[in-house]
Amino acid sequence: MMSSKKLEFSEFKKVLTPEAIITSVPDLYFSTRNTRTLVVEPESASWIILQAASRGFLLRSKILRPGTNERSWKSLAEIYELDQSFNQNEIDWWLYSLFLRNMITLNGQTYYQSSNLWAVQQYPHYFNIHIAESCNLACRYCRCDHEANDRELMSVETVKKIIRRVLEEIPREKVIIGFHGGEPLTNIDCLVAGAKYARELASALKKKLTLSLQTNGVLLTRYSELLKELKIEVGLSLDGPEAIHNRQRVFASGRGSFGEVIEGLRRARKLGLNPGLLAVISDPQNYVEVAKFFIENLDSRSFRLNFLCYEGRAKKGFNFEVDRAELFVEHWLKLVDLAIDYHRETGYWLSVDDLNLFIAHLADKSRPQMCYRAPCGAGNSILGFGYDGQIYPCEELVGKDEFCLGTIDDPKPLPQLLVESEINQQIQQQRKVENIKKCRTCPWRRFHGSGCLNKSFEFFGDIFHEDPMCHFYRRVFEELMWKTAENPDLINLIGYYKNYLKDPEANFLENII
Ligand code: SF4
Ligand code: SF4
Structure with missing residues (x-):
């Protein structure tokens, strides 16, 4: 029933004739506190809070039926007759509010086709490249539990190959390339070569490109100027005040990195970079x-x-x-x-x-945020690349063999590789709320x-x-x-x-x- 424009109350009232049939719907969630009741319609992610008057009327009329999934239906004329102390316009507004949230049907129709609401994008737009799996810190909660060694650095040849294939093969006009790790600033030659190449190629292909980088900040003082020149958006990991940060974000010696990180932040800000702050709690x-x-x-x-x-x-x-x-x-x-x-x-x-x-x-x-969809953005909104050119459905999966989609040297075009990969098919087709018992x-x-x-x-x-x-x-x-x-x-x-x-x-x- 829904068009792209929201149904206005005046339009709704035209359909709301005395003979119109209002039907309750199953599977609503109810929660009551004092005189108010929260109602949630899960499939369309709709919710409403009923105050005392609306709640009393809608429950008495059995238009809303907490505790049962049995449907019940009434004509509008019957509903009006239930309690004449309410003005009909007020009742119409309540019905309109429920209808817009798929909490009732009107003449057998729902407002949303819920299955149309949660479309997933087809091709990734965000490419997260681990140009260095190695790191100059040894944070106590690092996602890599191994001692990364100095050889885990991406080569200039590999980063260019990834960037070329992503920009040429993935049919997206707006592309984000994120340099991650490990600590990406420990592989500065690769970063500079990759960033410059990405700008040139994106411009030749007329694509809108954003470059970003997530850093632990230790080398930010040294490289802020360069990052500014390269127009790279910077995210900075800083876990809060010195005592908290230094408990977690430490060098291999155990010494905290707060001093270096704050100095890097000051330098970056002085140059007009405004790093986004990220703390792990x-x-x-x-x-x-x-x-x-x-x-x-x-x-x-x-x-x-x-x-x-x-x-x-x-x-x-x-x-x-x-x-x-x-x-x-x-x-x-x-x-x-x-x-x-x-x-x-x-x-x-x-x-x-x-x-x-x-x-x-x-x-x-x-x-808009890919991690709050089902299936999530892995493989359809984001791809991750390991330092060795291996391809994964997400940055968080980089280095996990179970999720490897292939390598950047594979001659198969990237869209084809995504479609044919068994693990990607499993993610796209099966990791949905319907297939997860608790969800x-x-x-x-x-x-x-x-x-x-x-x-x-x-x-x-x-x-x-x-x-x-x-x-x-x-x-x-x-x-x-x-x-x-x-x-x-x-x-x-x-x-x-x-x-x-x-x-x-x-x-x-x-x-x-
Ligand atoms: S795997 Fe996790 S981090 Fe990656 S897109 Fe999915 S929800 Fe987000
Ligand atoms: S993870 Fe938990 S809160 Fe999220 S949808 Fe599944 S059951 Fe619900």
């Missing part, structure tokens, strides 16, 4: 402290906080007990409160990844998309499990919905994701009736 009690450090000491209002994942060296030295996810929820919610307080005091809204993304998912069906019936499955296949693989040993931090996602999506009922201003935490969505404020504010 291993102890959830540090969330607020790290955020405050970025805001107050480093004057940053936009940063990313990732929680530590069960991978590589982290498996040995950190706590991954079952209560871990709930602790992350508790402290992450304090981060949301911090963002609200910060706005109250200064008038500015923070943009904190992935808080901004969660807000975006509450406001819109677009899923299949999860109310949040289209908000979250079942999470990271790499994290499932690392934690459970296969790609057909939920994200190991599942409990975190289940809790925070719901908590954010409730928080918006108290404070609709929360939409402003959407940050830069606003650029990807059509009309997030309107969608958001109409979620409370």
Whole structure:
């Protein structure tokens, strides 16, 4: 029923004749707090909070039926007769709100065809090249648990071959090439040659190119000027204040790297580079402290906080007990409160990844971030390349033989290689919420998309499990919905994701009736 333009209330009312049949739908999720009830329609990722009046009426009329999946139907005339203390226009608005969220059908029709909502892109646009698997740090949670050696550097010939094949063979107009590792700045010749070659070729092929790099910052003082010249966007890993950072991000000697990293950040900023800050949170009690450090000491209002994942060296030295996810929820919610307080005091809204993304998912069906789709972006939005030219469906899978798609020396065109690869077929066709037991019936499955296949693989040993931090996602999506009922201003935490969505404020504010 849905066209690209949103159905207006006035149009809806034209179809809403007294004979119109309203039918309840199964599989809704209900959660009640005090006088309000949250309702979620999982397949279309729709939600609404009912206040006392709407809730009372919609439950009494059996238009909404918590606790049963039996359908019931009534004509509009019968619904009006149930309780004449409500004005008919008000009832129409409630029905309209439910219809737009696939929570009722009207004359047998739903608003969304849910299966059309979650299309996956066909060809990757982001190419993540590990130009150095080796590193000048030995972080305690590094995803590689081996002692990377100096030979694990990509050759100039290999990086050029990857760039040429990606730009020539993948039919995408906008391309992002990210230089990663290990520490990419330890292979500076390869970086410079790759960046210059990519610019020349993209310009000849009339493609729009973004170059990025993720660094541990140790060599940033030395190379900031060069990175500026090459117009490379820089992401900087910095885990927070000195004591926290130095516990985790250390040289092989055990000495912390905070001093070098801060010096690198200062140098980069002085030259006009503005590195994006990324902290890995291993102890959830540090969330607020790290955020405050970025805001107050480093004057940053936009940063990313990732929680530590069960991978590589982290498996040995950190706590991954079952209560871990709930602790992350508790402290992450304090981060949301911090963002609200910060706005109250200064008038500015923070943009904190992935808080901004969660807000975006509450406001819109677009899923611009590939890790929150099912199947996720592995092999359809991103490709990863090892230092030796091996190809993988994602940066996080680089170096894992089970996921190797082939090598850059394979004469087969890359699109053909993607289509014919068995592991890629398995990811694209089978790693879907429907095929993951816990996700299949999860109310949040289209908000979250079942999470990271790499994290499932690392934690459970296969790609057909939920994200190991599942409990975190289940809790925070719901908590954010409730928080918006108290404070609709929360939409402003959407940050830069606003650029990807059509009309997030309107969608958001109409979620409370
Ligand atoms: S990982 Fe957990 S929260 Fe995410 S969709 Fe699956 S069951 Fe739901
Ligand atoms: S494998 Fe994980 S990191 Fe890679 S695209 Fe999928 S969800 Fe994202």
